[in-house]
Amino acid sequence: MQDSIYCAIIPVYRHENTVEAVARSIVQKDIHVFIVDDGNTPEAKKILEDIAQKLPGITLISYAQNSGKGYAVTQGLEAAQKAGFAYAVQIDADGQHDLNALDFFIKASKKHPDNLISGFPQYDASVPKSRENGRKITNFWIAIETLSFDIPDAMCGFRVYPIKQTLPVIRKLSNLRMGFDIEILVKLKWKGMEMNFYPIQVTYPENGISNFRMVKDNISISWMHTKLFFSMLVRLPVLLARKLRKNG
Ligand SMILES: Nc1nc2c(ncn2[C@@H]2O[C@H](COP(=O)(O)OP(=O)(O)OP(=O)(O)O)[C@@H](O)[C@H]2O)c(=O)[nH]1
Numbered sequence: 001m002q003d004s005i006y007c008a009i010i011p012v013y014r015h016e017n018t019v020e021a022v023a024r025s026i027v028q029k030d031i032h033v034f035i036v037d038d039g040n041t042p043e044a045k046k047i048l049e050d051i052a053q054k055l056p057g058i059t060l061i062s063y064a065q066n067s068g069k070g071y072a073v074t075q076g077l078e079a080a081q082k083a084g085f086a087y088a089v090q091i092d093a094d095g096q097h098d099l100n101a102l103d104f105f106i107k108a109s110k111k112h113p114d115n116l117i118s119g120f121p122q123y124d125a126s127v128p129k130s131r132e133n134g135r136k137i138t139n140f141w142i143a144i145e146t147l148s149f150d151i152p153d154a155m156c157g158f159r160v161y162p163i164k165q166t167l168p169v170i171r172k173l174s175n176l177r178m179g180f181d182i183e184i185l186v187k188l189k190w191k192g193m194e195m196n197f198y199p200i201q202v203t204y205p206e207n208g209i210s211n212f213r214m215v216k217d218n219i220s221i222s223w224m225h226t227k228l229f230f231s232m233l234v235r236l237p238v239l240l241a242r243k244l245r246k247n248g
C-alpha cells in the first residue's frame, strides 16, 4: 500500500462533520487512515464515503449496525494488519486531540517498538467536571488492577499500538463500547507490554458531540472494573512474581 509501517485508525460515530479535518491532517503526513464506521446514519455514511473518495490514502470500513468504539478499533486493526501495517495510531474523530503531537508519538514508538505509546491528556478549562472525575476513579481502579502506577491515564483515545502483539488481546475483550480504551490497556499490561505516556493537549469544543453516556457507560465501566479486579486476583501470583523480578 505504501512504505510506512504506521497507519492511523479513526473510529467514527456521529462525528462525520469533524472527521474530515482530522483525516486530512493525517494523510497530509503520508500516513494511511482507516476510518471505521459502524451504524452511522445513511446521511453520515454518505459524508464518510465522500471523504474517502476526495482524500488520498483513506480506507473506509463500514458496517450497517452499531457495535461500539472497541469493535470499530478492532476491525481497524485487523484491516491494518491485512494491509501490511505493523503499527496503528488510534485517533478520535472529534478533533479533541492536538494532532501536532502525531510525529512525536510515532518517533516515540520507533524508539520503543514493543511498547504501547499513549497520550496523557492535558486539559484546558473546557473539560467537563464529570469526565475529569470519572477519569480519576478509573485511574484509581487501574492502579489496583495492575498493581502499579504505570498507567497514569487509561482513557486517552490517542495511542500507538504494535498491531501483532495487540490483536490477540483485543479480540478477547469483553467491553467493546466506551470501556474498551481501559480494558485493552489493563490486559496488555497483564501480558507484560511496557507502556510510555506522553502529554497531549485535549480540548472540548463548544457544541461538541459526545457518545459517552454518563449513566449507562459509567455503570458498564464500573461493572468492567469489578470483573477486572477479580481477574487480577486470579493472576495475583503471576503479577506479584513479575513485580518482584522487576524490582529486584
Ligand atoms: N465506529 C464507532 N466509533 C465510535 C463509537 N462510539 C464512539 N466512537 C468514536 O470514538 C471516539 C471517541 O468518542 P467520543 O464520543 O468522543 O467519546 P469520548 O472521547 O470518550 O467522550 P468525550 O470525552 O465526551 O469526548 C470518536 O472518534 C467517536 O466517533 C461507536 O460505537 N462506533
Ligand SMILES: [Mg+2]
Pocket: 092, 094, 096, 210
Ligand atoms: Mg471525544
